[in-house]
Amino acid sequence: MTPKTLLGISVAAIFAIGIIASPIGVDAAGSFLDVKKAKVVIDDDDEFEKAKIKTNAKVLEVGAYGYGIISGAGLEAIAVTTTHGGVLDSEAQTDASDASFHNHYVALQDSQDPNPEIGTGLCPGLEVRDITWEEPGDVKIKGKKATMKDVPFSFSGTHSLSGDDISFNADGNVGAVVSFTIAPVFNGAGGIDAVCINDVTPAEKLKVITDDDDDD
Numbered sequence: 001m002t003p004k005t006l007l008g009i010s011v012a013a014i015f016a017i018g019i020i021a022s023p024i025g026v027d028a029a030g031s032f033l034d035v036k037k038a039k040v041v042i043d044d045d046d047e048f049e050k051a052k053i054k055t056n057a058k059v060l061e062v063g064a065y066g067y068g069i070i071s072g073a074g075l076e077a078i079a080v081t082t083t084h085g086g087v088l089d090s091e092a093q094t095d096a097s098d099a100s101f102h103n104h105y106v107a108l109q110d111s112q113d114p115n116p117e118i119g120t121g122l123c124p125g126l127e128v129r130d131i132t133w134e135e136p137g138d139v140k141i142k143g144k145k146a147t148m149k150d151v152p153f154s155f156s157g158t159h160s161l162s163g164d165d166i167s168f169n170a171d172g173n174v175g176a177v178v179s180f181t182i183a184p185v186f187n188g189a190g191g192i193d194a195v196c197i198n199d200v201t202p203a204e205k206l207k208v209i210t211d212d213d214d215d216d
Contacts, residue, residue: 030056
């Protein structure tokens with residue numbers, strides 16, 4: 001896959017900032033963070049109709065990790081699906097202990113950016129800047145597959161951490177489908193000062209189509 005430039009940041013640079021490391025969830029077949037292949041179906045240029053993500057191990061609701069679709073919007077609008085028991089950040093969760101997979105739109109930034117107005121400095125690489133409380137689309141987990149469905153390119157909602165109004169605009173120019181791990185940084189008052197995104201790793205194979213003519 002040839003890296004594309006996304007808002008001045010190449011896909012390769014996103015992986016580098018995300019600090020690629022050894023995957024978790026390893027069994028004899030590999031890890032659920034090893035994405036064997038991904039297929040993204042674009043519907044009428046206004047949504048990700050489906051994003052089928054196949055991994056090398058059964059997808060489990062353990063730890064804190066997820067999968068994301070990086071489009072031409074780059075770090076400004078990434079559609080993700082995540083699991084993370086212990087943190088309540090989505091309307092799709094029943095409570096903080098609910099580790100069920102759920103979707104978000106997120107915007108990321110470089111935590112170590114030299115500009116003091118960008119990044120908290122609390123993460124080794126990427127961190128969450130904006131994240132939706134509302135869930136765009138839906139997700140289904142079955143065996144070694146995670147399937148995101150009906151995720152609109154444009155989505156508005158409420159920031160899960162600050163309560164601010166936020167909006168996102170992705171597009172059909174998909175440059176990568178990735179896996180990643182999540183590491184929140186808690187403060188002494190029990191709040192969250194930063195959410196670090198680590199181990200960003202691309203799918204081995206990526207297919208982007210406009211008609212769902214292949215159900216593999």
